[in-house]
Each structure stands twice: as C-alpha cells, then as structure tokens.
Amino acid sequence: MKNKTIKSHDVVGIYVSYLDSAGRERRPVLIIKNQKGDVSFFRMTSQYHNKSLNIKKNYYPIKYWKEAGLKKQSWIDTGKILMVDLASLDSVTKIGTLKTEDIKGLTQFIINSH
Numbered sequence: 854m855k856n857k858t859i860k861s862h863d864v865v866g867i868y869v870s871y872l873d874s875a876g877r878e879r880r881p882v883l884i885i886k887n888q889k890g891d892v893s894f895f896r897m898t899s900q901y902h903n904k905s906l907n908i909k910k911n912y913y914p915i916k917y918w919k920e921a922g923l924k925k926q927s928w929i930d931t932g933k934i935l936m937v938d939l940a941s942l943d944s945v946t947k948i949g950t951l952k953t954e955d956i957k958g959l960t961q962f963i964i965n966s967h
Contacts, residue, residue: 859887866946890939896930913962922949
C-alpha cells in the first residue's frame with residue numbers, strides 16, 4: 854500500500870512485535886496522521902472488559918466498528934500516540950475508516966479526558 858493512500862482516521866492492520874516474546878501479530882491501529890510516510894497512530898483493542906479502570910479511562914468505544922471494517926467491538930487506546938516509518942513495515946493493510954460520528958466522538962473524548 855502506498856503512503857499517500859493511508860489517511861487520518863483509517864483503520865489499518867500492521868504487524869507488531871512484543872518485547873516479551875519472539876512472535877509477531879497483525880493488529881489494527883487507527884491512523885492519526887500520515888506525513889510523508891511518518892505515521893502517528895493509536896493502538897486498538899477488543900480486550901476491554903479485563904482491563905483495569907485506570908487503563909479503561911483511556912479507551913474510546915468505537916460505536917460503528919462494523920462500518921470501520923472491524924470484526925468485533927473495539928476500543929481506541931488514546932493513552933499514547935505511537936509513531937512509525939511506513940517504509941520500515943513489512944505489510945500494511947487498510948481495514949476501513951472511522952465514520953464521522955466516531956471521529957467527532959473520539960475528538961470530544963480526547964478533549965474531555967486528557
């Protein structure tokens with residue numbers, strides 16, 4: 854996928870590595886900004902209910918998750934903005950795009966909680 858085709862509010866799948874294991878896993882992330890291949894993004898998860906209250910306060914519930922191309926109810930982890938150079942990734946797959954209602958809801962959530 855070309856850099857210019859990934860835009861803000863796109864949900865994409867990327868491979869992530871974990872520090873505590875040798876494996877990698879494809880995970881959905883929400884693109885915040887793509888500036889010449891330097892991409893900032895939020896992590897996403899479907900594992901909300903088993904998290905602590907302290908962690909949950911950073912999670913925005915995606916209302917229109919099916920329309921965003923996700924297979925199950927998911928939350929956006931707004932606790933930390935991450936960055937990556939797209940050229941360093943093996944594979945990037947566009948899953949979908951957040952609906953306007955979720956974009957507005959996420960923006961308000963961030964304003965109110967941070």
